[in-house]
Amino acid sequence: MSALPRVTVWNEGRHEKSHAEVARVYPKGIHGTIAEGLASHGLTVRTATLDEPEHGLTQDVLAQTDVLFWWGHMAHGEVRDEIVERVYERVMEGGMGLIVLHSGHFSKIFKKLMGTGCNLKWREIGEKERLWVVNPGHPIVAGIGEYLELEHEEMYGEHFDIPAPDELVFVSWFQGGEVFRSGCCYYRGRGKVFYFRPGHETYPTYYQPDVIKVLYNAALWAAPVGGPEVKRGHFPQPMEKF
Ligand code: ZN
Secondary structure, eight states: OOSOOEEEEEEOOOHHHHOHHHHHHOTTHHHHHHHHHHHTTTOEEEEEETTSGGGGOOHHHHHTOSEEEEEOSTTGGGSOHHHHHHHHHHHHTTOOEEEEEGGGGGSHHHHHHHOSOOOOEEEEEEEEEEEEESOTTSGGGTTOOSEEEEEEEEEEESOOOSOOOSEEEEEEEETTSOEEEEEEEEEETTEEEEEEOOOOTTSOGGGOHHHHHHHHHHHHHHSOOOOOOOOOSOOOSOSSOO
């Protein structure tokens, strides 16, 4: 694909409604802030939230989405299974990219694509996080320094119950001593998945320019490549003459 990917930023959008401190940090919603950041890099971005009909992820919206961002936390269980299946099919068969953010590690769609429990260790005391680039040739770290530093974040620590990433891009160090695989790439069917750890709802992480730059790079990396249609099933006719 030569054109820039069409992006949809999906957010559960509940913390912003129920927690005043989150509404203060993200008055336009986490989705609004991420969308603005990506748009500032020239991407065409739409947003969708849990409480819209079909969670804002209609067949039409998904058909026009090359890369879907996913932020969720307190309402993973409210995401309808048929919508999860729809997103899954769009990744596996349609080649859509999926960028799963922070507490999205426990979303139905991420667990389905990983096939593991996706649990981890966590602590919320606002400690410092340093995300070290461990794959400096990877397109997701274009224009990024040796590391990203976040003054205050929630801690996620190993062990993170995921399959070994196909490509590991970041490893986080936390002030409290834990480490975490915080930037993980996967190939699934015709599509790609990137998990990016930072983004707890009470910290202004998604205003930080180098964080947005990573998300922008990830959108370019995860965009469909226009590869072959997948064919499976019974093929009774051999391709060569016998
Ligand atoms: Zn969190």
